[in-house]
Amino acid sequence: MREELNQGLLDFLNASPTPFHATSSLAMRLEAAGYRQLDERAPWHTEAGGRYYVTRNDSSIIAFKLGTRSPVEGGVRLVGAHTDSPCLRVKPNPELQRQGYFQLGVEVYGGALLAPWFDRDLSLAGRVTYRRDGKVESALIDFYQPIAVIPSLAIHLNREANQGWAINAQNELPPILAQLAGAEGADFRALLSEQLAMEHDFNADAVLDYELSFYDTQSAAVVGLNQDFIASARLDNLLSCYAGLQALLDSGDEETCVLVCTDHEEVGSSSACGADGPMLEQVLRRVLPEGDGFVRTIQRSLLVSADNAHGVHPNYEAKHDGNHGPKLNAGPVIKINSNQRYATNSETAGFFRHLCLENEVPVQSFVTRSDMGCGSTIGPITASQLGVRTVDIGLPTFAMHSIRELAGSQDLAHLVKVLSAFYNSHDLP
Numbered sequence: 194m195r196e197e198l199n200q201g202l203l204d205f206l207n208a209s210p211t212p213f214h215a216t217s218s219l220a221m222r223l224e225a226a227g228y229r230q231l232d233e234r235a236p237w238h239t240e241a242g243g244r245y246y247v248t249r250n251d252s253s254i255i256a257f258k259l260g261t262r263s264p265v266e267g268g269v270r271l272v273g274a275h276t277d278s279p280c281l282r283v284k285p286n287p288e289l290q291r292q293g294y295f296q297l298g299v300e301v302y303g304g305a306l307l308a309p310w311f312d313r314d315l316s317l318a319g320r321v322t323y324r325r326d327g328k329v330e331s332a333l334i335d336f337y338q339p340i341a342v343i344p345s346l347a348i349h350l351n352r353e354a355n356q357g358w359a360i361n362a363q364n365e366l367p368p369i370l371a372q373l374a375g376a377e378g379a380d381f382r383a384l385l386s387e388q389l390a391m392e393h394d395f396n397a398d399a400v401l402d403y404e405l406s407f408y409d410t411q412s413a414a415v416v417g418l419n420q421d422f423i424a425s426a427r428l429d430n431l432l433s434c435y436a437g438l439q440a441l442l443d444s445g446d447e448e449t450c451v452l453v454c455t456d457h458e459e460v461g462s463s464s465a466c467g468a469d470g471p472m473l474e475q476v477l478r479r480v481l482p483e484g485d486g487f488v489r490t491i492q493r494s495l496l497v498s499a500d501n502a503h504g505v506h507p508n509y510e511a512k513h514d515g516n517h518g519p520k521l522n523a524g525p526v527i528k529i530n531s532n533q534r535y536a537t538n539s540e541t542a543g544f545f546r547h548l549c550l551e552n553e554v555p556v557q558s559f560v561t562r563s564d565m566g567c568g569s570t571i572g573p574i575t576a577s578q579l580g581v582r583t584v585d586i587g588l589p590t591f592a593m594h595s596i597r598e599l600a601g602s603q604d605l606a607h608l609v610k611v612l613s614a615f616y617n618s619h620d621l622p
Contacts, residue, residue, distance in 0.1 A: 195606040198439065199415060199423065202605055205435050206413040206425045210318040211406050212252035212276035212456045213333050215431055219254050219438060219454060220246060226442050228256055239480050242446055247476055251320060251331070252276055252456040253466035255476050256441060260449040265486050268493030269477070270616050271451040271581065272440065273468070273571050274433035274500065275458035278426070279303035279594045280406040281310065281366060283317070288379045289367055295379040296367040297341070299407065303459030307360045309596040310407075314339035315368055319405035321385055323397035334388050339410045341368035368407060409596045421522060421602055428590055428598040430458070433499035436588075436605060440612035450616045451477075458500075458571055468571035474579055488580075495621050496583040497545065497612065498536065498572030501600070502526035502559050504589030517560045519589040522601030524555030525608050528570070528585040536572035541584035544622045545611075554611045557589070582622075 205222075209215035220230065228244040231237050239245060239259060246256035253276065260267065281299040289296040301307070318335035343366060348354050360366070373379060382400040389397050413425030423432075434454045441452045457467035464470050481490050502525075505518030519526040527542050528535045549556035561567040572585040588608055591599040 195603065198605050198609060199602055201439070202423065202432065202435050203413040203415070203425070206427060206431055209427065209431055210316070210335060210408040211320075211333075211404075213320045213404075214318060214335065215276045215427075215434065216248055216252050216254045216454070217333060219256070219434065220248060222438060222442075223256050233475075237479050245480075249472050250456060250464075250466040251333070253472060254454050255451065255473060256438075257451040257476075257480065258441065258444060258446070258449065259480060260447050262447045262449075264449045264490045265482055265493070267448055267619070268490060268495065268621050269449045269451055269481070270618070270621070271453060271494060271496040272437040272612055272615070273453040273455070273496055273498045273575055274437055275430045275456065275462075275468070275571060276434060276454050277303070277456050277459050278429060278431070279305035279459055280408065281305070281368075283381075283403070283405040283407070285402070288381050290373060290379055293373055294369050295371040295373050296369050297381065298367050299362075301362050301366070302406070304594055306592070306595040307362065307366065308358070309592075310366065311343050311345045313342065313596060314410045315341040315343070315407045316410045317341065317405055317407055319403060321389060321403045321405070322401045323386075323389065324399045324401055325395065325397050327398075329401065332389060332393055334385070334392055334405075336388060337410075341370045341407060343368050411597065415602050417602075423600045423602050423605070424597055426597055428600050429501040429593050430499075432501065432588060432590075432600060432605065433608075436608040436612055437499060439609045440616055443609075443613045444616035448616065448619070453575075455571065462571060462574050468574045469578065473575065477579075491579060491581050493621060494581050495541065495544070495615075496572070496575055496579075496581045497615055498570050498575065498583055498585045499608070499612070500570040500572075500585070500587045501590040501593055501598075502528055502587035503593060504591055504601075506591055512562070512565070514560055514562050517558055519557040519559050521589050521591070521599075522603040523557055523589070524549065524604065525586050525611060526557045526559045526589055528559050528587060530561065530567050532567070533573050534567040534569040535585035536570075536576040536583035537585045538582075540622050541582050545584045545586060545615075548611050548614050548618065552610055552614045554607050556611075
């Protein structure tokens with residue numbers, strides 16, 4: 194069971210280099226399980242027992258199963274995660290030609306650890322908008338193969354490299370794609386037209402725009418002497434998306450269950466398809482009772498906001514509070530912050546801890562050091578938007594926001610087990 198879950202996660206990570214591809218991957222798995230896509234621009238006809246999903250911007254997805262029990266009576270069980278990860282995004286006019294090399298200008302998306310991007314085999318993926326036969330359309334592309342690299346400067350030319358190196362994102366991050374001969378020019382949009390033709394078998398009249406990200410081509414893997422770890426890009430937060438999906442597919446028919454995977458968390462969630470936007474509330478208002486019934490339903494509901502937690506690193510243990518150092522493979526972490534950077538309170542934490550104890554899932558707690566700042570999640574944002582009670586949790590991870598992160602190989606099974614119990618729980622607090 195654990196090995197099967199982990200292999201499924203590896204396959205999902207490898208197929209999801211961008212939020213667009215992650216959303217597509219989730220949709221494919223939902224379709225295979227009998228979920229039907231709804232179009233936000235069309236009338237919806239839903240019924241108890243029905244399974245549905247909706248996407249927005251091709252990068253956010255909400256899947257839900259309407260239970261046979263009235264949601265006014267039983268509430269809604271929601272699991273929330275996000276599809277985006279820190280990365281390097283290609284600029285609108287990116288072509289650079291310096292010293293005979295073809296490079297692309299990039300913009301840093303989110304709070305990325307920049308040093309690990311050097312000396313990696315990079316490819317490019319995302320969404321391209323084009324004109325064909327007089328119509329504006331969009332399609333996903335993925336070059337798959339290593340097409341770029343950001344070489345480090347040799348230590349002979351940067352003697353202070355190991356004493357702390359302030360990376361200049363404008364000057365030092367443009368990847369190298371090729372060498373150019375003589376006066377040969379670089380045309381990035383022509384390159385995209387060729388890729389569209391190769392992947393989708395048509396010729397676009399013109400490439401109009403794009404949202405493209407570089408990514409590491411090294412595959413996700415189970416690693417370690419005893420295969421204790423999962424190493425991959427985008428564990429934050431595709432790990433939670435996949436766990437939520439598996440739990441939803443394992444849920445029963447009685448309760449109404451929702452999986453919310455939204456884009457733009459790494460840059461604040463303020464967008465039409467982000468957690469700080471209207472997507473979730475608009476979807477729920479179309480499928481839940483109206484007026485007084487909607488408020489009653491929300492007040493009987495609970496959101497589990499699942500986003501990776503900082504595991505205590507053996508080389509940097511002083512970065513954690515001495516009593517709150519989550520360990521990899523020791524179960525999900527309840528995240529708490531008195532200043533509401535996390536939305537957990539004693540009741541929601543108590544209920545999640547109860548679920549873990551009832552299902553023999555180990556559970557941990559995290560509070561940041563009192564002299565350090567604290568990150569945040571979609572939890573407080575969704576709680577304030579919707580008024581739903583929330584608990585922030587996540588699996589412990591090393592190297593968060595690196596191009597390659599590390600999680601415990603036992604923890605996915607722990608998280609799926611407790612989220613499945615949550616979706617199937619009859620009574621919420």
